Structure formats: structure tokens, C-alpha cells
Amino acid sequence: MHLASGVDPQLADLSNKLIYSAMVVYTLAMFAHMIEWTFGSKGAVAVRSTEQSGSLSETVAGTKGAKKVTVTVAGAGGGTTTLTRTALAGEGATVVTSGRGADEEDGPGAAGNSTRADLAGRIAVSLTVLGALLHAGGIVTRGLSVSRWPWGNMYEFSCAFAFAMTAAYLVLLASKKNVRWLGLPVVLAGLLTLGIATTVLYTDSEQLVPALHSPWLAIHVSTAIFCGGAFYAAFIATLLYLGKDSFDKRIAAGLTTGPLGTPASVWRRLPAASTFDKLSYRINALVFPLWTFTIIAGAIWAEAAWGKYWEWDPKETWSFITWVAYACYLHARATAGWKGRKAAYLALAAFACWLFNYYGVNIFVTGKHSYAGI
Amino acid sequence: MSKTTTEAELPLAPDDAAAERLSTAPVESEGPTGIGVLGWARWMWRQLTSMRVALILLFLLSLAAIPGSLIPQYQNGQGLLKVEAWKTHHTAVAPIYEKLQLFDVYSSVWFSAIYILLFVSLAGCIVPRTWQFVGVLRAQPPTAPRNLTRMPVYAAWRTEADADAVNAAAHRLLRKRRFRTNLAGGSVAAEKGYLREVGNLLFHMSLFALLGGFAWASLASGTGGKLMVEGEGYSNTITQLDDFNGTRFYGTEDLDPFYLKLNGFTAKFQDKGDQIGAARQFTANVEYTAGEDTSKLKQGTIEVNHPLEIGGSKVFLIGHGYAPVITVKNGKGDVVYRGSVPFLPQDGNLTSTGVVKVSDYGVGPDGSSTQMGFSGYFLPTAPLSFEGTGPISLFPGDAAPELVLNAFAGDLGTDSGLPQNIYQLNTRKLTQLTQDGQPAKARLKPGQAWDLPDGYGSVTFEGYKQWASFNVSHRPGNTIALTGAVLAILGLIGSLFVQRRRIWVRAVALPGGGTQVELAGLARSESAKIAEELAELAVDLQDDAPASEDEDDAAPEGPAPEGPTAEGPAPEDPAVPADQNSKE
Numbered sequence: 001m002h003l004a005s006g007v008d009p010q011l012a013d014l015s016n017k018l019i020y021s022a023m024v025v026y027t028l029a030m031f032a033h034m035i036e037w038t039f040g041s042k043g044a045v046a047v048r049s050t051e052q053s054g055s056l057s058e059t060v061a062g063t064k065g066a067k068k069v070t071v072t073v074a075g076a077g078g079g080t081t082t083l084t085r086t087a088l089a090g091e092g093a094t095v096v097t098s099g100r101g102a103d104e105e106d107g108p109g110a111a112g113n114s115t116r117a118d119l120a121g122r123i124a125v126s127l128t129v130l131g132a133l134l135h136a137g138g139i140v141t142r143g144l145s146v147s148r149w150p151w152g153n154m155y156e157f158s159c160a161f162a163f164a165m166t167a168a169y170l171v172l173l174a175s176k177k178n179v180r181w182l183g184l185p186v187v188l189a190g191l192l193t194l195g196i197a198t199t200v201l202y203t204d205s206e207q208l209v210p211a212l213h214s215p216w217l218a219i220h221v222s223t224a225i226f227c228g229g230a231f232y233a234a235f236i237a238t239l240l241y242l243g244k245d246s247f248d249k250r251i252a253a254g255l256t257t258g259p260l261g262t263p264a265s266v267w268r269r270l271p272a273a274s275t276f277d278k279l280s281y282r283i284n285a286l287v288f289p290l291w292t293f294t295i296i297a298g299a300i301w302a303e304a305a306w307g308k309y310w311e312w313d314p315k316e317t318w319s320f321i322t323w324v325a326y327a328c329y330l331h332a333r334a335t336a337g338w339k340g341r342k343a344a345y346l347a348l349a350a351f352a353c354w355l356f357n358y359y360g361v362n363i364f365v366t367g368k369h370s371y372a373g374i
Numbered sequence: 375m376s377k378t379t380t381e382a383e384l385p386l387a388p389d390d391a392a393a394e395r396l397s398t399a400p401v402e403s404e405g406p407t408g409i410g411v412l413g414w415a416r417w418m419w420r421q422l423t424s425m426r427v428a429l430i431l432l433f434l435l436s437l438a439a440i441p442g443s444l445i446p447q448y449q450n451g452q453g454l455l456k457v458e459a460w461k462t463h464h465t466a467v468a469p470i471y472e473k474l475q476l477f478d479v480y481s482s483v484w485f486s487a488i489y490i491l492l493f494v495s496l497a498g499c500i501v502p503r504t505w506q507f508v509g510v511l512r513a514q515p516p517t518a519p520r521n522l523t524r525m526p527v528y529a530a531w532r533t534e535a536d537a538d539a540v541n542a543a544a545h546r547l548l549r550k551r552r553f554r555t556n557l558a559g560g561s562v563a564a565e566k567g568y569l570r571e572v573g574n575l576l577f578h579m580s581l582f583a584l585l586g587g588f589a590w591a592s593l594a595s596g597t598g599g600k601l602m603v604e605g606e607g608y609s610n611t612i613t614q615l616d617d618f619n620g621t622r623f624y625g626t627e628d629l630d631p632f633y634l635k636l637n638g639f640t641a642k643f644q645d646k647g648d649q650i651g652a653a654r655q656f657t658a659n660v661e662y663t664a665g666e667d668t669s670k671l672k673q674g675t676i677e678v679n680h681p682l683e684i685g686g687s688k689v690f691l692i693g694h695g696y697a698p699v700i701t702v703k704n705g706k707g708d709v710v711y712r713g714s715v716p717f718l719p720q721d722g723n724l725t726s727t728g729v730v731k732v733s734d735y736g737v738g739p740d741g742s743s744t745q746m747g748f749s750g751y752f753l754p755t756a757p758l759s760f761e762g763t764g765p766i767s768l769f770p771g772d773a774a775p776e777l778v779l780n781a782f783a784g785d786l787g788t789d790s791g792l793p794q795n796i797y798q799l800n801t802r803k804l805t806q807l808t809q810d811g812q813p814a815k816a817r818l819k820p821g822q823a824w825d826l827p828d829g830y831g832s833v834t835f836e837g838y839k840q841w842a843s844f845n846v847s848h849r850p851g852n853t854i855a856l857t858g859a860v861l862a863i864l865g866l867i868g869s870l871f872v873q874r875r876r877i878w879v880r881a882v883a884l885p886g887g888g889t890q891v892e893l894a895g896l897a898r899s900e901s902a903k904i905a906e907e908l909a910e911l912a913v914d915l916q917d918d919a920p921a922s923e924d925e926d927d928a929a930p931e932g933p934a935p936e937g938p939t940a941e942g943p944a945p946e947d948p949a950v951p952a953d954q955n956s957k958e
């Protein structure tokens with residue numbers, strides 16, 4: 001008789017502790033973000049102007065021999081945006097400044113122009129970084145405890161997925177993108193995912209069933225995790241687009257609050273509806289080819305494991321449904337009369353398919369993908 | 375973050391040559407044109423090949439795929455058993471479901487109708503688009519529209535340089551940026567990003583390859599099943615396979631010829647923790663030859679995820695279990711049966727059930743010819759007592775193997791000519807042996823024998839072997855499907871990440887001296903960075919066409935360029951045509 005174990009209990013235990021610590025730190029980050037949003041509403045909401053970079057370009061333009069050009073961009077709603085590019089002759093340095101037409105203003109961010117709120121926001125970001133480091137440590141030690149890729153069951157998959165989402169946000173932030181307003185939703189979503197993972201989905205660190213002994217585990221599952229994180233981010237952006245769009249309409253109709261009675265100051269501080277719309281489109285469009293790849297990689301794996309690359313197993317079926325739903329959304333974006341809110345609803349439906357594929361199919365439907373471990 | 379990207383819905387001047395669409399997406403038509411059947415047919419075809427209908431069909435396809443994931447399907451692995459089980463639990467709705475083909479969703483009439491319509495729509499969509507695109511590639515980029523200020527991105531300044539020289543410089547710069555360019559009539563027209571359209575067409579076409587691969591697989595594939603106990607081998611023919619499912623172009627006579635023998639099987643299981651009993655490794659050691667010639671035996675292993683390819687077939691490991699080795703002696707002490715009998719697992723701990731049929735028992739204690747049958751359990755790890763639980767195994771590994779048997783005598787029914795399930799006893803003409811008024815029963819450890827009551831002889835549990843079951847699968851069309859899939863991804867990348875855009879430059883000598891330089895751009899994708907591209911080009915162009923000092927009153931028809939801080943009053947609107955959606 002043969003028995004197999006090969007689990008390092010100390011590392012497995014350390015992994016659990018790291019994940020719990022990450023959750024505590026994320027919770028603190030969440031409070032800090034809440035403080036940021038609360039304090040931020042006190043100060044007058046100033047619309048972000050181009051002052052910061054304006055002074056710089058003034059210096060450059062003031063210099064003799066500077067080349068300067070102003071490009072006018074017609075916006076979606078009939079408004080215009082201008083972009084000015086200035087280059088110092090001979091030095092090749094260019095400075096871009098831009099302003100927007102009055103209808104497409106991006107808000108200043110959660111902190112408004114309150115310095116206290118800004119401090120809270122910075123603390124929140126630092127805490128998120130710390131949380132992400134602990135989180136990464138938890139995932140790595142989990143993998144080391146069994147010497148394999150740490151996504152063999154739903155608990156591990158959820159931990160990796162929450163990390164992918166947080167990491168994506170931090171990378172955007174580090175590359176100087178104006179995404180700090182995403183902090184609160186990202187931390188909330190991460191906590192929610194980890195919360196479900198540690199309570200409902202938890203399984204001890206163990207070796208894998210033979211069906212998962214394959215290099216495709218690393219490829220198929222890690223791309224699936226990445227796609228999940230990105231779809232989640234696009235989902236948040238879509239929701240905010242719908243919210244901000246309703247808010248804009250309500251303001252135009254003379255109302256003073258956002259949808260569902262939300263305070264206007266929150267919406268004012270967020271980016272413009274069109275910014276959200278573009279962001280969600282870009283993320284979805286970026287991820288769609290990768291999701292296609294994930295499904296194909298899964299099919300290749302299925303061929304090696306079960307002899308048929310496609311059997312309409314519930315997991316396969318829902319991946320397909322999700323894929324078609326996103327294709328539907330992309331088509332909608334390219335079709336007159338379906339842009340804007342209608343396309344956004346399709347994006348929400350597509351994400352709902354993704355969520356069901358993950359939680360619903362794993363928990364309620366039995367199929368060959370029985371890796372949930374619960 | 376770029377704040378200057380243009381929207382997909384580009385304002386276009388309907389009267390301008392530039393309004394020629396940058397996408398070959400089909401145009402939405404208003405209603406039936408022309409009269410009679412032909413008019414209607416044309417209208418319907420146009421509807422079918424429109425984006426809106428493609429959208430609706432895609433949506434329907436995703437909806438239609440849902441029931442198949444919630445209701446058991448015939449075509450899934452072990453689908454038949456699951457469907458039958460489901461039907462016995464839902465007798466009321468089962469016939470309705472059967473009528474609606476809900477147990478066979480993915481080959482049902484309605485599911486097929488949706489995807490066939492979708493593919494017809496797709497064909498009707500991409501064929502004209504391909505032609506149109508070839509035409510675009512052969513033509514020059516369209517010349518600059520009269521009024522460049524109507525374009526979504528626009529820049530202008532005044533210079534002292536000569537108009538022709540500025541145009542020539544612009545032409546050179548655009549070439550350097552790998553645009554296709556056309557310098558004519560005092561202006562430069564340039565276009566870039568054709569790969570977007572190529573990618574889009576490639577993507578949609580490769581969907582046909584995928585469909586073709588699927589279709590070929592469903593017409594020309596076949597799968598057989600074979601269970602072997604360690605030490606057994608078989609030739610891949612219809613008589614030696616346990617079962618076979620063929621298709622139109624791969625029937626019983628097309629089976630790939632090979633010989634395969636199971637030499638040994640290794641199984642490892644988790645022995646502690648909350649996943650105790652979970653499988654950790656299955657390996658089948660085999661010998662095989664491709665073709666009929668058994669003299670050139672090769673060694674191989676088959677594992678889950680690692681099938682063995684022999685000839686045109688792949689052999690997959692799909693199951694395993696235990697086969698007790700049993701010897702039966704009749705009342706006279708003659709050995710009437712000796713062999714290993716595969717028992718089928720019933721649960722995760724490999725509690726297995728099976729039967730032994732002794733058809734050549736000979737003469738029974740009562741002097742008449744009889745047969746014997748045994749049914750029972752094999753438990754790889756038996757509990758100390760069956761009290762309360764019945765015979766169940768505690769662990770899938772063979773830590774404490776036991777065999778539990780009942781004995782029957784009479785007529786097995788094997789001589790009736792009807793095919794029989796080898797894993798079931800037909801007890802209609804059998805009587806169970808009894809002892810002290812109770813059904814006779816024995817728990818045996820390896821090596822133990824059971825003396826049967828009433829002088830029927832004995833059964834010995836000699837030991838056990840392992841068995842493995844294999845799926846022998848012949849599936850062509852995988853390469854077609856895979857190629858289609860890879861092309862689809864490449865196409866998608868081109869389609870989603872490349873931006874197709876046009877740029878025009880026009881330098882005109884002004885009546886009062888000096889030259890007016892105008893740049894305009896048009897892009898058709900949502901993430902177009904066209905404004906920045908135009909700005910860079912303009913800055914580069916100023917090497918050859920430096921802006922005049924008094925440039926503020928230079929642009930006679932365009933918007934007044936702003937001060938460098940961009941804080942001045944919003945620029946005057948360029949003439950944005952009202953018809954924003956004229957494109958699709």
C-alpha cells in the first residue's frame with residue numbers, strides 16, 4: 001500500500017496566519033479610506049484643473065524657441081477638450097497639458113481638497129501595500145508548504161484572485177495613474193473574497209488529486225485568476241459609470257443627490273462618467289483575448305486529462321457563456337444604439353456569468369471540475 | 375492617464391470623402407426597400423447580417439447554453455446514468471423535458487438553430503467586409519476633406535515657410551511613422567492601423583475553423599472502453615473492447631489496430647488531514663505494440679493527464695479498483711473456478727461490489743447439474759465491525775482488505791443466449807444458501823477459505839490484484855480546432871489593440887502672405903491616442919514650419935489656439951456635425 005503526504009505543517013500554519021494578518025491590515029486600510037471619503041466631503045469640491053502642470057509648461061513656453069501646439073479634441077457629448085504640447089527646441093522635452101470641456105470634468109478624488117483626508121488616503125494606500133505584502137507571503141508559503149502552485153482548490157484560488165486584484169490596483173497607482181478613488185472598492189472586494197475564502201471555502205494545505213498534476217494548472221488557472229481580477233475591476237468601473245451617469249442626469253434634472261440618495265459630494269469627487277466608461281471598456285477589451293486563451297488552455301488540458309477537449313461540463317459551459325456574454329458586450333460597444341448604458345448592462349450581465357461560473361458552479365453544480373475541496 | 379482619447383462615435387461630415395467609414399461594419403438599414411418578395415428577402419438578409427442581430431443572436435446563444443449546465447446531459451461523461459437517475463426523480467416533467475430536448479441541449483434543434491443562424495450571419499457579414507477591405511488596401515488613403523475643423527482632432531498654426539515645402543515635410547514625417555500616405559492637391563492624406571481590420575476578419579473567420587474542427591470531430595471520432603486486471607492484455611478490436619461508440623466515419627471496422635497489456639498499477643492516497651483518502655497518484659504500467667505484430671513490445675506508462683498515444687488513438691486512464699482472486703471448489707473438491715474478478719467501486723473509499731459466476735460447477739450435492747453465483751463486497755480497508763454501517767471501506771488504500779460474500783446456487787441464466795451484465799447476478803432462478811436459517815455469509819481475509827454449507831464445497835480468497843479502466847479515443851479535427859483557436863486569439867489581439875486612424879495635413883498659402891498649416895485626425899477605436907499622436911506630429915513639423923510670432927490671429931476658420939497654460943476660456947466649438955451615429 002502506498003501513502004502520500006508531503007505537507008510542511010509549519011509553513012501551512014504560517015500561511016494561514018499571514019492571510020489573517022493581511023485581512024486585518026486590509027480592514028484598517030478600509031477604515032482609512034472611509035475617513036478619507038468622510039473628511040474629503042467637508043472641503044469645497046474643486047474641480048481638478050491643470051494648474052499643476054500648467055506652470056511648468058509656462059516656463060517651457062516662455063523660453064525662446066519653444067515649439068508649441070494646441071490640439072482640439074471633440075468630445076462625445078459635443079464638448080471639446082484641448083491638449084497642448086510644448087517642446088523645447090533642441091532638447092526634445094515635451095510637456096503635455098490638457099483641460100476638458102465643462103461637461104467632462106474628472107473629480108479631484110476621494111480626498112477632495114482636504115489635506116487631512118489626503119493624509120488618510122495616503123495612510124490607506126500604505127496599509128494596502130502592507131496588506132498585499134502579507135497576502136503575497138501567505139500565498140507563497142502555502143505553495144511552499146506543499147511544493148506546488150498555490151491554486152489547487154477554491155480557497156487557494158480565492159486568495160490568489162483577491163491578490164491579483166489588489167496588485168493590479170497598486171501597479172496602476174505606482175505607474176502614476178489617477179486611480180486612488182478605486183482604493184475603497186478594491187479593498188472591500190478583496191476583503192469580501194478573502195472573507196468567503198477563509199470561512200466557507202477553507203481547506204487545509206494538501207497535495208493535489210492526480211487530475212490536477214499538470215503544467216496546465218499553472219497556465220490555465222493563473223490566467224483565469226488574472227482574468228477574474230481584471231473583470232472584477234471592470235465591473236466596479238461599470239457600476240461607477242452607471243452611478244455617475246445617473247448622477248449627472250439627476251443634477252441636470254435639478255435634483256441634488258446621487259442615485260439611491262447617495263450624497264452628491266461623493267459623486268463630484270469621482271472621475272467623469274466617460275472616464276469610467278472608457279476604463280471599463282479598456283479593461284474588458286484587454287482581458288477578453290486572455291479569457292479566450294484561458295478557455296483554450298482549459299480545453300487543451302481537458303483533452304489531455306479526459307480525452308475530449310470539450311464536453312459541455314458545467315464549468316466549460318459557463319466559461320463559454322461568460323465568453324459569449326463578453327463578446328456580446330464588445331459588439332454592443334460597436335453598435336449604434338447600444339452604446340452607453342445598454343452596453344454597460346451587458347457588461348454587468350457578463351460579470352454575473354463569471355461570478356456564477358466561479359462560486360455557483362463550484363458549489364451548486366457537480367461536474368468534472370470538482371476542485372472546490374469543500 | 376490620457377484625457378484626450380476620442381470616442382468611437384466620431385463626428386463625421388456626411389458630405390466629405392473622409393466620412394468614408396473607417397470600419398467595414400455593416401450598416402443598419404431602416405426598413406424594407408423595393409417591393410415584393412425580393413425586396414423583403416433583401417431586407418431580411420440585411421437584418422440578419424446586421425450588427426444588431428449578431429448581438430441578439432450572441433445573447434440568445436449564451437442564454438440557450440444555460441439549461442444544459444443545470445440539467446444532466448446525455449453527452450456528458452456518464453451522462454446516460456445521470457439522465458436516467460434524474461428522470462426517475464422527476465417523473466412529472468421528464469417527458470416534457472425530453473420533448474424539448476433538454477437532456478440534449480447542445481445538439482438540440484433550437485440550440486443548433488441559434489448557432490447556425492449566427493454563423494450564416496457571420497458569413498454574410500465577413501464576406502462583403504473582406505471585399506471592401508481589399509478595395510481599401512488597393513486604393514490610396516482618401517484625400518483631405520474640405521473642412522478639416524470638422525474632424526474630431528484638429529490643430530492649426532501660421533508659418534512663414536513655403537506651403538509646398540510644409541506639405542512635403544509632412545509627407546516625409548508621416549512616412550517615417552509608417553503611415554500609408556498620399557500627397558496630392560496641396561494636402562497630405564495618411565492612414566495607419568490596417569492590422570485592426572485584418573485582425574477582426576481573421577478572428578471571425580477562424581471561428582469557422584473552430585466550428586469545422588468541432589464538426590469533423592463529431593463525425594469521425596470514436597471512443598471505446600476497456601477494463602483490464604493487472605497482467606491482462608487485449609487487441610483493439612470490437613470483440614475485445616468492453617464497449618464502443620462510433621460515428622459516421624469511424625465505425626467498428628475502422629478501429630486503430632494495436633495491442634495493450636496492463637503490467638501493473640500504482641495508486642497513492644492522502645493518509646491524514648481533512649482530505650484523507652483523496653487520491654494523490656495513479657500510474658498504469660503498460661506494454662504495447664502499434665499494429666498487429668506483438669513481437670516488438672514497448673513499455674509505457676499511462677497517468678491521469680498523460681494519455682498514451684498508439685497509432686491514431688489515445689488511451690486515457692479513467693478508473694481503477696480491486697479485483698479479488700478467487701478459487702471455487704465443488705463438493706468433490708475439484709477446482710471449478712479460479713480467477714480474478716474486477717469489483718466496481720461504489721464510493722470514494724473504494725467500497726467495491728462484484729459478482730463471481732461459476733457456470734461450470736458441475737453436479738451439485740443433490741446430484742443434479744447446477745451452477746453457482748457469489749455476490750459481495752471487497753473492502754480495501756475494512757472496519758472491525760459492520761454494526762450500524764454495513765460493509766463499507768474506511769480508506770481507499772489496502773490497509774485491511776476483506777472480502778464479504780453471499781452464495782447462490784441454481785441457474786445463472788448464462789445459457790439463455792441473452793447478453794448478461796457481468797457485474798450483476800440474475801437471481802431469478804437462483805436460491806441463496808442458508809446456514810442456521812440465516813442467509814449464508816462470510817468475511818474473508820486474504821488466504822482464508824470458506825466452507826460452504828450443505829456440501830457445496832468451498833471458496834478461497836487467494837488475494838487480490840488491481841484493475842484499471844481505459845478510454846480508447848480516436849478524435850481527428852483537434853488540429854483544425856486548435857489552429858482556429860490560436861488564429862482567433864491572434865486576430866483578437868490585432869482587432870482590439872491596434873487602432874486604425876487617418877491623419878491629414880494641409881498647408882495653404884494665405885492671400886496676405888505666410889502659410890496656414892492645418893492638421894486633423896480621425897480614429898475609430900475607443901482607446902485611440904490620436905490627439906497625442908497628432909500633437910507629436912505637429913511639434914515635429916514645426917522644425918520645418920515654425921509658428922509665426924503673431925500666431926494668435928492666424929487661424930481664420932479654425933478655433934483660436936489657446937495660450938500655453940490651457941487655462942483660458944474654453945475654445946470655440948469646432949463644427950461638430952449633429953449626426954454622430956452616421957457611421958454604423
Ligand code: HEM
Nearest residue numbers: 327330334397399400423424425428495496499574869870
Ligand atoms: C460567432 C459569433 C461571434 C463572435 C464570438 C464575435 C466576437 C466578436 C468580438 C469579440 C469582437 C470584438 C473585437 C473588436 O471590437 O474589434 C467582434 C467585433 C466585430 N464583430 Fe463579431 N462576433 C461574432 C459574430 C459576428 C457577426 C455575425 C457579425 C456581423 C453581423 C460580426 C461583426 C463584427 C464587427 C463588424 C466587429 C467589429 C466592431 C468594431 O469594428 O469595433 N460579428 N466580434
